[in-house]
Amino acid sequence: MRTQKHDEMINLYLNTLDAETAALYREIILYMSDLGYNPVKQPSGLSFKHARHNKQIAKLGKNFFALRFSACRGYSQRFADIVGEAVAKVDANNPANNPYQPARCLTGGCNSCKGEAVSHVYTHVFPDGAKMTSCGCYAMRIPNMTTDDIPEIKRLIGEEHEYLMKYEA
Numbered sequence: 307m308r309t310q311k312h313d314e315m316i317n318l319y320l321n322t323l324d325a326e327t328a329a330l331y332r333e334i335i336l337y338m339s340d341l342g343y344n345p346v347k348q349p350s351g352l353s354f355k356h357a358r359h360n361k362q363i364a365k366l367g368k369n370f371f372a373l374r375f376s377a378c379r380g381y382s383q384r385f386a387d388i389v390g391e392a393v394a395k396v397d398a399n400n401p402a403n404n405p406y407q408p409a410r411c412l413t414g415g416c417n418s419c420k421g422e423a424v425s426h427v428y429t430h431v432f433p434d435g436a437k438m439t440s441c442g443c444y445a446m447r448i449p450n451m452t453t454d455d456i457p458e459i460k461r462l463i464g465e466e467h468e469y470l471m472k473y474e475a
Contacts, residue, residue: 308339315345319352322368330451331366337460338364341467356467359474363466365445375462376442377426377469382458388446390430393438418443421473 320328343354343363351367365372419426426442
């Protein structure tokens, strides 16, 4: 449930952005709020979590928007490319260099998320047939976001929300 304190936190954050970016983020924030996600102040901006599962679904910074959509399937090529770029950076030998981590749950090395492991990891198949995964706990940065992205972002938030409510709440 959104409170006056949440609204103040959101407005304070949005006031630090240019008008176009603030309008984009406001629409997404209102949608997340309608689903029960509340802002949590972070050093770099805001993250959004739900009280029933306490999992982060999105993170907003001064110059970035990141979205958790690991349980989603059937997204556009734009979002497939975002996943591909991120999983290509996964370095199992040196995870401190990257916010994207190997999907350890596929080999039984993690029990942080509920549900079948393959249903909540980011997966990308490269043109050469190589398949790579990344931990689904993390939000992926969405570069160069525009109003054209809003419908898909809302759809992805809705799908991820359904998954989190089913398995994590």
